[in-house]
Amino acid sequence: MKKAVGIDLGGTFIKGAIIDEEGHIVVKNEIPTEVEKGPEDILKRIEVLVHSLARGASVALSDLAGVGIGIPGFLDDATGMAVEVVNLGWKDVSVRDPLKERLGLPIYLENDANSAALGEAWVGAGRGRDSAICITLGTGVGGGIVLGARVLRGANVMAGEIGHMVMDPDGARCNCGRHGCLETVSSATGIVRLAKERLARGETSSLNANQLTPADVFAAAAQGDIVATEVLSYAIDTLGRGLAIAAVLINPEVIVVGGGMSRAGNALFKPLNASFKHYALPRVAEVADIVPATLGNDAGVVGAGKLALYS
Ligand SMILES: [Zn+2]
Numbered sequence: 001m002k003k004a005v006g007i008d009l010g011g012t013f014i015k016g017a018i019i020d021e022e023g024h025i026v027v028k029n030e031i032p033t034e035v036e037k038g039p040e041d042i043l044k045r046i047e048v049l050v051h052s053l054a055r056g057a058s059v060a061l062s063d064l065a066g067v068g069i070g071i072p073g074f075l076d077d078a079t080g081m082a083v084e085v086v087n088l089g090w091k092d093v094s095v096r097d098p099l100k101e102r103l104g105l106p107i108y109l110e111n112d113a114n115s116a117a118l119g120e121a122w123v124g125a126g127r128g129r130d131s132a133i134c135i136t137l138g139t140g141v142g143g144g145i146v147l148g149a150r151v152l153r154g155a156n157v158m159a160g161e162i163g164h165m166v167m168d169p170d171g172a173r174c175n176c177g178r179h180g181c182l183e184t185v186s187s188a189t190g191i192v193r194l195a196k197e198r199l200a201r202g203e204t205s206s207l208n209a210n211q212l213t214p215a216d217v218f219a220a221a222a223q224g225d226i227v228a229t230e231v232l233s234y235a236i237d238t239l240g241r242g243l244a245i246a247a248v249l250i251n252p253e254v255i256v257v258g259g260g261m262s263r264a265g266n267a268l269f270k271p272l273n274a275s276f277k278h279y280a281l282p283r284v285a286e287v288a289d290i291v292p293a294t295l296g297n298d299a300g301v302v303g304a305g306k307l308a309l310y311s
Pocket residue numbers: 163164174175176177178181
């Protein structure tokens with residue numbers, strides 16, 4: 001069976017795995033990213049990681065179909081460059097050619113959210129569905145659209161950037177420079193920010209501004225805390241509205257929600273479904289299930305591996 005390497009390049013860890021044609025992980029490993037050492041060092045260690053994965057799977061490097069790499073930023077597919085990766089402090093870093101030269105394998109670059117979407121749509125929560133919108137609720141809101149087993153890339157690998165749909169033009173400034181993007185409200189960061197703003201105004205709440213995570217906000221809301229309840233209600237309603245807008249364009253069979261916040265379970269999915277159904281066209285909403293992601297942290301490497309196997 002053909003095998004390929006999937007790499008998920010993150011701000012903290014570089015995850016890697018050998019993936020087979022059925023989407024199974026044969027071996028996996030992760031190493032610290034050590035952003036401060038710079039791009040040259042990171043590419044060198046990706047090379048070492050690929051060699052060690054191949055050894056671990058007892059596969060000759062030359063027998064691998066290629067290496068897919070999910071990168072958390074903007075790419076130029078024509079040149080194989082990472083144009084801008086804020087988390088890594090990268091600007092115009094050549095990734096594809098140096099790795100291709102060192103490893104002698106085809107290298108496929110993809111946006112990290114697109115890789116994760118591809119993984120979930122292939123063998124995760126979207127398995128067997130022809131069209132999927134996959135989002136990750138983390139520091140931001142990552143998004144990817146998979147149609148007929150391929151991830152939608154668009155004119156310059158920007159398709160599916162759901163997190164940057166402007167939901168509130170008067171809202172907080174986003175990392176992208178615009179205001180009120182979906183991820184300023186509905187990401188983990190957005191929920192914590194909204195809660196802290198209300199605490200700073202002196203509103204009564206059981207929340208502690210000094211140590212605040214989305215899990216704390218969900219827990220406080222479950223105990224009836226009004227600030228936590230209202231923050232979540234706004235964040236989830238905005239997410240449902242954003243997904244409804246995206247769904248009207250794509251008409252997906254499934255919407256997969258991953259990232260740490262998806263662990264909130266019913267406290268997230270029940271109001272999210274209600275909000276989605278409220279805003280989406282009924283015929284769009286009735287075929288689109290909103291479900292939790294199932295691959296967890298492996299979605300990125302599985303999707304990157306698929307890219308190398310089936311591009
Ligand atoms: Zn934005």
